[in-house]
Amino acid sequence: MLNIVVCIKQVPDTNEVRLDPKTGTLIREGVPSIMNPDDKAGLEAALRIKDEFGATVRAVSMGPAQADAVLREALAMGADEAYLVSDRAFGGADTWATSSTIAAAVSKLPYDIVFTGRQAIDGDTAQVGPQMAEHLGIPNVSYAEEIRVVGDSLIVKRQFENSYQVVRVKMPCLVTALTELNRPRYMTPGGIFSAYREKQVTVWTRPDVPVDDSNIGLKGSPTRVKESFPKAVKGKGEVVTLDAEAEADYIAEKLRERFVI
């Protein structure tokens, strides 16, 4: 039977993040936390393989104690086990240190396939998946849009800007999932009950993760944030409200002035 690890991240729903118009800072209060959408597609892909062939699906997340919620959601959707990698020592990590930490945690579990999302909506880096594969010494296929298990391999349709590759990759391997991969299932009432009453989230702290101190947290991060700032807003131009004909004239005239026509 296959062993599948799915890496998931709890993220603020960035569609709900707004800027304070006066200070230009992020308003984070009241912004709901969700399971990162690409990760959810990876989880669904794992669960479909489980439905078809039978598999043990283990969800792993790194984050603060609140990330328990996304692991419970994964359990309620059908994951068998859940692990939360959580310790202050892991905090402040960039993608390099994050990937080395999660890879070390995953290395304690049996795996034929590791799923990650392509990228998280709060960071958008798309780095942790391929970096984890490198730390684990396994092949990775990024941007997966379709996936099939054939014998000891996966056949993956891999997205590029203007083409697809259909590739065969031998297990064990890591696949980064796109939301295009599938439509994730909902939690079932029974699943929710079992996620909170029967199943457990195992918490792994610093001593549980076999990784060198120099490769975790802020200290193990090659990159540093020098500064962050709200995006400069471009000066507002003209906005007119006229009748349709006059508006079309207005645009055409402006384009002529600016030598577009």
Added chain:
Amino acid sequence: MKSFSEYKGVYVFVQQVDGVIAPVSFELIGKGRELAKQLNTSICAVLCGHNVAGLADELGEYGADTVVLIDDPALETYMTEPYTHAMHSAIEFFKPEIVLYGATTIGRDLAPRVSARVHTGLTADCTKLEIEQETGRLLMTRPAFGGNLMATIVCPEFRPQMATVRPGVMQKAEREEGRRARVVPFGVKFERNDRYIEVLDVIKKFNESEDISEADILVAGGRGMGSKENFDMLRELADALGGRVAASRAAVDAGWADKEIQVGQTGKTVRPKLYIAVGISGAIQHIAGMEESDIIVAVNRDETAPIFNVADYGVVGDLNKVIPMLTKKIIAMKESK
């Protein structure tokens, strides 16, 4: 602080597929050349592929001083492992100070894998690169939180400093006919291992000549279009202007337009001469992908739509009336010329 005096030069990973160099690679050479000048060093293009030596001239004409050529059958088609091995070998040997990659589906797969193997930092999807005067460090600025926030990242203790850069953000240098780069063939030994995959098939899904990131004029539709059929109206306007049609994520999600023409954080970054946003409210994720356009025109029913905050010229009105009229006027103006 560690000394990095042995790390020299600005290197660019050249992305070529089927012998065609991705435009972002030229953009990176253009930017890399500026950075190299400030650092008093040279700009080197790393060209990986099979039978691609002929592309070196073009790289020279766009500003590369040196082309490191890694030519091997193992690099015929893009695959993560042999390309990672090639870049890792080049970095170990040449010890660059800076390495830049396009933030394409290839660059965003390759660069993280290389960074993990080399053990150095990588900053994703940068929109600005500059050299810090006092320290000579590379300052890498990128959007975070779906474009809500900008962060400047440094890589103080490791070399090379690496970044991926979104296509369409940097300007390529003026092409200088006849300018030649010094070509340095670099032999790398490739041995198949468990990390290799097998490419069974390549399916082209889109005509590259229709790539929106290359267009000078874009007419983009959003949720306000209301239907797939209404996009015909945009196509007529785009044809009249000699431009192409693009779409917001909402329009793509509604099934009215292809993902390939999506502009924004999860689509493409564009900087055309003219961007006409029709029925697009202007979510921050969309604006992140088009705000660098030279001229922005917005047509929207809702006067409070955020798109008007970035538009040079906005009209509040009914797109179903305004757009066909505008198309007619433009055709008439062009004919009368």
